[in-house]
């Protein structure tokens with residue numbers, strides 16, 4: 205079953221989020237692993253709904269004096285089962301480094317959350333043909349410090365930074381080759397066989413083409429998931 209993970213990012217007012225929820229809970233998502241990741245403030249809107257929910261971030265710390273942070277135990281206690289870690293926006297804008305990412309993953313898994321770990325190269329790295337080196341580093345610098353049990357709870361999201369929110373997408377054969385490479389790194393170094401999904405500028409007009417890539421285990425959708433009509437098409441095609 206393919207994953208379809210929707211990252212709503214920092215969008216929607218309470219009114220908009222409530223209207224969105226009323227529509228999204230009516231969509232039939234059977235046949236895919238559908239996970240919706242709203243803003244923290246709206247996570248509880250979904251508490252009694254039959255829909256899998258993820259958070260967009262998690263504290264690298266336990267309970268305690270960490271003003272402004274939301275920790276993994278709190279997320280789990282609200283019925284949340286997934287969390288996105290290592291998103292390029294968090295790495296770049298919020299300066300999250302490998303240490304913070306490792307701690308977040310450890311906290312998440314310790315508290316029973318599944319992690320969607322985002323990796324991907326910048327446009328400069330892509331143009332200088334540094335994609336593979338960059339990706340391998342993003343995997344090994346994190347996974348080398350995790351136990352096998354921890355690694356089993358991770359889904360990899362390959363998201364080229366230059367494709368996020370830009371309308372630019374790699375060719376299918378490029379995504380296929382990079383996905384194979386990621387799977388090879390995971391199996392060779394860690395004997396791991398986790399899902400690898402693609403993200404970056406997915407919408408209703410390109411999902412059919414992307415869904416033809418045979419080794420991709422699903423998709424991470426940002427901007428297009430805010431539009432219910434576009435999302436319905438993406439869901440139907442992914443099924």
Ligand code: PGA
Nearest residue numbers: 368369404405425426427
């Ligand atoms: P996008 O975002 O679909 O708007 O490009 C993807 C993401 O950031 O996860």
